[in-house]
Amino acid sequence: MTVKQIVEILDAKVICGQDNLNHLLDIAFASDLMSDVLTLKDDNVLLITGLANMQTIRTAEMSDIHCIVFARNKKVSPEMEELARENNMVVLECRYSVFKTCGLLYQAGVSAIF
Numbered sequence: 001m002t003v004k005q006i007v008e009i010l011d012a013k014v015i016c017g018q019d020n021l022n023h024l025l026d027i028a029f030a031s032d033l034m035s036d037v038l039t040l041k042d043d044n045v046l047l048i049t050g051l052a053n054m055q056t057i058r059t060a061e062m063s064d065i066h067c068i069v070f071a072r073n074k075k076v077s078p079e080m081e082e083l084a085r086e087n088n089m090v091v092l093e094c095r096y097s098v099f100k101t102c103g104l105l106y107q108a109g110v111s112a113i114f
Contacts, residue, residue, distance in 0.1 A: 001025055001110055003067055003090050006046065009108050010094045010101060012069065017075045017090030025067060029113040030102050034059040042113060047103050050074055057083045057091075066090060071098045 004021040007014060014021070023044075030048040031037055037047060037059050047065045049056055052074035060068055061083075067090040070076060076084075076091055084091045094101055106112065 001105075003092075005106065005108070006067075006069070006110075007092060009104050010069065010092070010096065012092040012094045015091040015093055016081050016085050017067070017088070020066070020088070020090050023066065023090065025110070027111045027113045028102065028105055030098050032098075036077070037063055038063070040065075040113065046110065046111065048098055048104075048105075050098055051075060054080055054083065056080075056096065057087070057089070060089060061087045068092065069094050069101060071096055072100045 003023050005080040025046045026044040028046040040063050045065050046067050048069045050072040052070050057080050069092045071094050073095045
C-alpha cells in the first residue's frame, strides 16, 4: 500500500515527506513504547503511535522507519518536523485513536508485523 493511500484511508494530514507519498509500506506496528520499536528488524514498516516527542523520531531513525502516523490527534512540534525532514521521513497526523487507526488500515489490507 502506498503512503498516499494511507493518507486517504485515515484522512490524515501530511506534515512532511510529501515527495514520498508513493513509497510502499508492507507492514505496520503500533506502539507507544519505543523500546518495543527498537526490536523491529523488518523493512518498510509503518509506525503508528500516540507518543509525540523527539524520542519517537529518533527511535524511528535508528529502526530505519521512514513513515510515522501520530494518532489521537497528537501534534508534531517544529523540532520533530525538522528532524524528520533531515531523515527523509513521512510524518502524518491522524485524529483517530490508535485502535481505530490500526483497524482501518488492517481492513484496507495492511499486514501486522507479528
